[in-house]
Amino acid sequence: MSANESPKNALFTREFSQNPYPVYARLREEEPIAKLMFPDGQFGWMITRYEDAVEVLKDNRFIKDMTKIYGSTGQSIFTSNMLFSDPPDHRRLRGLVQQAFTPKLIEGMREHIQQIADKLLDAVEGREHIELIDDYAFPLPIIVISEILGVPTSDQDKFRIWxxxxxxxxxxxxxxxxxxxxxxxxxYLGTWFEKVRREPGDDLISQLIAAEEAGERLSEQEIYGVVSLLIIAGHETTVNLIGNGIISLLQHPEQLHMLRDNPDLIKGAIEEMLRYNGPVEFSTSRWAGEDLEFRGHSMKRGDLVVVALDSADRDGSQFDDPDLFDITRERSRHLAFGHGIHMCLGAPLARLEGEIAVNTLLRRFPNIRLREDAGKLEWRPGMIVRGVKEIPLSL
Structure with missing residues (x-):
């Protein structure tokens, strides 16, 4: 990208996927609220500065429910959940599931998650090489969320494809x-819901089915939406937190050695992994709910607005030396899990899974290294998650 070329022209290219941060730095400097065409052909606004991002994420003029703009067109089970709803529906839907994700309940899962991590690494003991995503980073969180929901862990490969x-x-x-x-x-979900109706258990899907049958709390469309969101979001964030975090450590060996020798640093290390190369690159879509002005820009009702979370988390106005990966960084108010009422309710679970997964890997295999140059790793396409397809490691 030349100095005279607009940084918008470099967005969504392969080079951008490999390392988007130089492009974000120029956007924050030159056009922090940029009007552009997204990969799906929609025109909208991209927000790249931290302060602006926080404001958008908590401003109720920017709505999540697309039916208020487009009617029922384009709505599916994948948008019938709290992530794509506004109050009061958002409060109702989130309230039905947040009881399963309280910090106290999540902390109570520590020992079991540790057992899962150890079992996965037992399976690769004695091998010279592993593929981190397939062998470890993917199965750990999908097993956990499957157990919370009550769906068979044996179907995890189907969930991954979908x-x-x-x-x-x-x-x-x-x-x-x-x-x-x-x-x-x-x-698949329909078949599973019928089984749960016949044989309810103490899992979260059974609780949601019971709420649906009690009436007025959850429609059939909403139960599909909530469960599909929990299956997808319940593992995607953690897969990429583990993957991106290990890559960052391997690219900064002094930080890896520090964490390996001082595992008590893990909480701060996880926060820095989330900030430095976060697993969710962009917020999900918002729309201007009315004609409005934001930071001097006139936006029309229905305008698409997307926050570049990973850009905001490299904003030098918020973070000292933002391009420095430092696991001892002091308290970090990053936006990796969002902000405001839509902040990720699974954040405590993702943090705990990340802590256990990274520390266990470094303890069991202290000499891991990438089997190929980090610049050759293939990053997944898409407008939401940031993660690589494969991470080949030597043990």
Whole structure:
């Protein structure tokens, strides 16, 4: 990207996917509230500065419920959840599931998550090489969320295919295959819900089914939406937190050695991994709910607004030496889990899984290294998550 070329021209290229941060730095400097065309062909606004990002994420003039703009057009089970709703529906939907994700309940899962991590690493003991995503970073959180929901962990590979397809569609990869995967996912959930109705347990889906049958609290469309969100979001953030975090450590060996020798630094290390190369690159879509002015920009009702979370978390006005990866950094008010009423309710679970996964890996295999140059790793396309497809490691 030349100095005279607009940084907007470099967005969403392969080079951008490999390292978006130089582009973000120029956008924050030259056009922090940028009007552009997104990969799916929509025109909208991208917010890249931290202060502006926080304001958008908590400003109720920017709405999440697309039906208020477009009617029911484009609505699906994947948008019938708290992530794509506004108050009072948001409060009702979130209230039904947040009881399963309180910090106290999550902390009570520590020992079990540790057992899962150890079992996964037991399975690769004695091997010279592993593929971090397939062997460890993916199965750990999908096992945990499957157990919370009560769906079979043996179906985790199906969830991965469906999740990758649905998230990939955010980058205009939509196709008949994506539609087929959505149909398969919906059919799977329908079959599972019928089983739970016959044989309820003490899992979260059983609780949601009971709430649905009690009436007025959850519609059938909403139960599909909430469960699909929990399956997808319940593992995607952690997969990429672990993957991106390990890459950052391997690219900064002094930080890796510090954490390996001082595992008590893990909480701060996880926060820095979330800030430095966060697992969720962009917020999900918001729309201007009315004609409005934001930071001197006139926005029309229905305008799409997206926050570049990973850009905000490298803003030098908020973070000292923002491009420095430092696991001893003091308290970090990063936006990796969002901000405001839509802040990720699974954040305590993702943090705990990340802490256990990273420390256990470094304890069991203290000499891990990448088997190829980090610049050759293939980053997943899409407008939401930031993560690599594969991380080949030597043990």
């Amino acid at each position: 999740s990758n397809s649905i998230i990939g569609a955010s980058n205009s990869e939509g196709s008949s295959e994506v539609y087929q995967h959505m149909q398969e996912f919906t059919a």
